[in-house]
Amino acid sequence: MIHDLLLNHINKNAKFSKVEQEEFCRFFQKKAILKKQFILEQGQVCKFEGFVTKGCFRIFTIDKKGNENTLYFAAKDWWLMDIDSFMNHKPSELNIQALEDSEVLIITQKDKLTLYDTIPNAEKLFRIMFQKSIVAWQRRIIRNHSLTAKERYSHFITNYPEIATKLTDRQTSSYLGITHEFLSKIKKQS
Amino acid sequence: MIHDLLLNHINKNAKFSKVEQEEFCRFFQKKAILKKQFILEQGQVCKFEGFVTKGCFRIFTIDKKGNENTLYFAAKDWWLMDIDSFMNHKPSELNIQALEDSEVLIITQKDKLTLYDTIPNAEKLFRIMFQKSIVAWQRRIIRNHSLTAKERYSHFITNYPEIATKLTDRQTSSYLGITHEFLSKIKKQS
């Protein structure tokens, strides 16, 4: 079943009845994205939410100075979207690009609202998922402030080994908030 | 009415009936916190959520090197809690301290769960609030990576002027992720 991963993910965070599970899944359509393709580009309005079932994505912005800044990587079991753009129908500041041939379960903006109406439990599911997400963002801020670049690099490769191995050093450095030259020097040290 | 601010806040994010509004508010008790008092200390389990109605708080951790790291400041209309500790009943990594004599509307952990059961709309309310929160955290990460300390300082004082004026430079610098000596030098420059 193409929805197995999604179901598994839901059941970790909420208690859906069989009927609810089926209804929930019916909203999501499989979509294949080839390596290097963008599923969202800066300036576009984000009209979907996606759940990654295969492959890996990079979510990043390009700032005024032209530097790429990676917000996060989304491998299997992660969600993809620009919440702000999706929520407020405004142009996205984020790019979402496949790092390898990937598959995503997509729900449209319109269906997402319907989903909340037809499956009240979905509110709880996403409320809980968002809570967890906030905790992760807070921790990242603290790490950025209290750890050196080298310590952040170690943390990243030990905590996300599957993702880290898929990345070029340039991608990793744009996530850590350092230049790729400096990452190269860090790696040489250790 | 002591719940006016809270009601106002709810109505910005959700559509509650009059009955729901009253039920919602009944869960929240007013609590006064004097300047410098802690409403949560690192190591304790966070057994409440609070909505600030007066004053200002600082939410921070102390890292292994002994440095204070401010996650955020919560003035009137902001929420206070350690989500992770509250959600998973584990010791908090955060301290929450009043910067001046303050007042908070408190809901206990137990009541929060009851609230979600008795007012299904509350799930939607908090789901939406958490979404907004995630956007704010993501933006902060990007600012930390793409702006210099001076630019972050300017951004902070122009976007949160009411809060910024209540702070000592040490508190501001621990939010910006720099030393207070360097903040002093930044301020002299401009």
Next chain:
DNA sequence: TATTGAAGTTGAACTTGTTCAACTATTTTC
């Protein structure tokens, strides 16, 4: 297979931010 282009490496000079220490306000507290 040759060619192009992108990714990684290295060094030197530079900038940003830290550390420590000494000093000067400014608050708290008794």
Next chain:
DNA sequence: GAAAATAGTTGAACAAGTTCAACTTCAATA
């Protein structure tokens, strides 16, 4: 109102991280 603690300032030496440029390695493609 004096004493003590806390907050802010400044400078000099230092460390962390950047920039730029030149070079190497690897992968993609004609």
